[in-house]
Amino acid sequence: DVQLLESGGGLVQPGGSLRLSCAASGFTFSHYAMNWVRQAPGKGLEWVSLVLGGGSRTEYADSVKGRFTISRENSKNTLYLQMNSLGAEDTAVYFCAKDGSGSDVSPYYFDHWGQGIPVTVSS
């Protein structure tokens, strides 16, 4: 079975940094694009970032571009999200989500999700 397990969340001060990790199992990790999706308290889902299976392409939502960096370590079956210059607007539950298409061009939908990890930005 596919499993995605996020870690690294918590409370951070405004302007601070945090690195999220997502440990994957149950599939050939390097064959699939991966994504981060977040959900602010009481709000809807927001796509944050993607990285292709080999890491050759990354994309970001305008709201995080220049502050967040997505990466992956295929030898460890792990996805990362480095978050810098955090603000209150980044407070959310962060989900890692696996691409279901298997495309080497782009993820097109999310077939498996982690349980989510909360990030709170507050002084």
Add this chain to the structure above:
Amino acid sequence: QSALTQPASVSGSPGQSITISCTGTSSDVGGYKYVSWYQQHQGKAPKLMIYDVSTRPSGVSNRFSGSKSGNTASLTISGLQAEDEADYYCNSYTSRGTLVFGRGTKLTVL
């Protein structure tokens, strides 16, 4: 990238059918076959219900169906059941090579 437009809420009685719309532009919904739908129960991770506009993943009830016309995609749930009460989100690939979600629709089963 602006969020796709969905109604904030819809409701229906058990056994009835409901449709949730998802409106975008020719740069996302209208330009690609890559529209997907997700069900999210309170406090849970989202679950994939439809991908590629109208394809149901294995294990998803055939009461769920998807379609698209122009810049608007739709999710139809027939034979409403109490367990269908949840939030529903559409998602689309975009011309920028990114993805975008709808604002979400709260489904209430009366």
